[in-house]
Amino acid sequence: MTDALSHLPRAGDGAALKAGFTDLHPPLTQRQAIIESQRCLYCYDAPCIEACPSDIDIPRFIREISEDNINGAAQTILEQNILGGSCARVCPTEILCEQSCVRNHDAECQPVLIGLLQRHAIDHMHFDGHPFHRAADTGKHIAVVGAGPAGLSCGHRLAMHGHRVTILEAEAKPGGLNEYGIAKYKLVDDYAQREIAFLLKIGGIEIRHGQRLGDNLTLDALQRDYDAVFLGLGLAASRQLGLIGENAPGLMPATEYIKTLRQASDLGSLPLARRCVVIGAGNTAIDMAMQMVRLGADEVTLVYRRDAEAMSATGHEQAIAKANGVRIVTWAQPKQVLIGDDGRVSGMRFARTETRDGTLVATGETLDIPADAVFKAIGQAFADDGLSDDRASRIARDGGKIHIDDSFRTSLAGVYAGGDCVVPGQDLTVQAVQHGKLAAQAIHQDIMAQQEVA
Template sequence: MIESLQHLPPAADSHGALAAQFTDLAPPLTARQAAVEAARCHYCYDAPCTRACPTGIDVASFIRNIHDQNINGAAVGILKQNIFGGSCARVCPTEILCEDACVRNNPAERAPVKIGLLQRHAVDNARFDGHPFERAPSTGKTVAVVGAGPVGLACAHRLAMLGHDVVVFEAQLKAGGLNEYGIAKYKLPGEFAQQEVDFLLSIGGIEIRYGQKLGENLQLRELHARFDAVFLGLGLGASRRLGLVGEDAPGLLAATDYIAALRQAQDLSQLPVPRRAVVIGAGNTAIDMAVQIKRLGAEEVTLVYRRGLDAMSATGHEIEIAKANFVHIRTGPRRSRCWSTKAVASPACASKGRAWRRGRLARTGALIDIAADAVFKAIGQGMAPAPGDDLAAGLVGEGERIVVDASLRTRVPGIYAGGDCVALGQDLTVQAVQHGKLAALAIHNDFAAEAAWPT
């Protein structure tokens, strides 16, 4: 399954004991706790929390509904703007978005309203007889969506609401994208990601075809000819290389590959687990990797970042999670090389040390060795190439992302793109959902404009 780690022993604990390490990071609110928390909201008319939400959820309104015990009304208000409201309530960095903007987040009160947990309470406890949104009358238009991650499915759902038929082409064997394969298991435990996909698809008018990969058995030019419009929600599938000597040594692999294997594992006790692990990176994926390998039983986990702690792209909340799980964070060393000392790999990282001199990091020239049984790289991802697809390649600009305008239109009429592959805004699930929604509206409006043209 993870070939470069086959020299490692499996996890020392049973599946049941390990599974207990991957329950909800934050327990859900009880009905009483939700009522008390909702009462803390000022229900601001010009709510700064709503303006901070990338999908524009009317935060004050849904919290008022919770206060009035109208849970279904609260959930509908959330899902109308963000069909992935359940997963976003769990994985969205609310501490730097809506909760950071909350008027109660001040030195006197020191605690914003727990918007993320209230959103989760509403979506989790809503009870609908059917799908909460009805499809508009059929338009006769059919749209191809490439990628069944949050951005592609958000686009597909909005298009279905507007009366269009959608065919989604997905390379993997499951839908969900990052939610299914890339989020830490303690953030989206169990089958939540698939349950959310099933709920989304229940609106009707959306077909998913699996095992369809752009540039292999799927060509963009063909889709462009067959469908009335095409939306690309490709994500970032290629892990960046470190550019170090020994990078292909056994025992070194992308953190995203291990996280995907962990999320799909039926028996956690069969996963290879190093006694000592090094994670290279500074973002939330690096934190996810470090914390999860620690919870699987690694004795010593070190996260290495070449700059200072304040330069890490992981949020303060994520860094605190790492500390709470006894992950060592070592900042300052400049990456140099990785190698394997034996045929049965025992990787090590050697970095040139740095020290603060006159307020700046300067090289010391000293080598710092960090012995490890496995090294995981979490330094970001790039666009996965689509070999043999000239039209798809032509959409990519100098920054290795697809070039789009403010409405997510590419340079080719009838083709749209969104999510991480276009690099507009933050690389967040909630931002991807907004891209999908905006692209669907652009497609719909372009169809209307085309119908209005004189024949």
């Protein structure tokens, strides 16, 4: 996956580097959790619930923590978000529930630490068995394409309703972005796999690997063999800069490097750019820049074509990057890949930008930044080859993504979709979980309605 960087030196001492990839935010102790939970006002009409994409009853689980009812708190969370543990670690709570917290004003300085309290509940739960149980078997069998957060959430909720579920996954491990695309210091060790193992304890769910829609799977066959199909395809294609030299050694998508880093057994074996440039403005760009710093890069520069306020990465994420030595350059867009005499990337030339009458334009000035490697983090796009067979190609699209109705139905009867591959949404893990949960409810209702008619 990192062939474009094979000429670079290795990162070095893997054991020493590992210390830099522990939890970004240390967990709360039991005493800290009790004290923090007691800051909550347990609002009746809680704005934090309104801000939570997965509808968790936040005041309820916080009150349960304050009463030392950890299993109760965990169940309250998992009822709405079966991947509540990973979401507590990666969800941008600072712009969602915590931003809406009534404690979040100048006099108090900070909101209730909802994300850390959610993590505390999930990390310390101890159920004798799975807290959710399957309903009586319906005799129906649903195909879920993609074992990312949307697909896993959908599969779990369908299993609760008594349906059999087969999840068809292209990669060697389930988890999607939780396994392959999140910064290693956010989901450490094998947390993603342990969370999935817990989810699967409900029973009735089978995961088949090496199954790729548009390759060895067709939608026509899936609709023939299953009672319904859910597509949780994610966004698998990296957007291109559209510049000459984009395929030169030393330039690659950030997502590919992060994927390799997350699967590496020895961090020291990874190629390391002493000077690197990350192009982008989202959380993936921040993740990439931060991880290069932690691997030992001397200079890490993140470049964005607009100002910091327009960056999709939260202010919290930007602040973390700056605190760790990442240089953030704004008002600059890629203009030219600089290639050295050896045919490898030697840096990037950027056109300085500004807005005129609301339109982004070049000022005529340029900025050259030397680099041993350049990482593209300019967004992911839907991979069209996933819907390449005759039936799949008939699914309506909107802006490149799959078009769905309010119940996550696509334009093809019996086919549903959710997560990053559909039009509405913020491309957040927590929102993908919500999509999967709501789509499962719609699938269940439609199937049972058809059964009643029959």
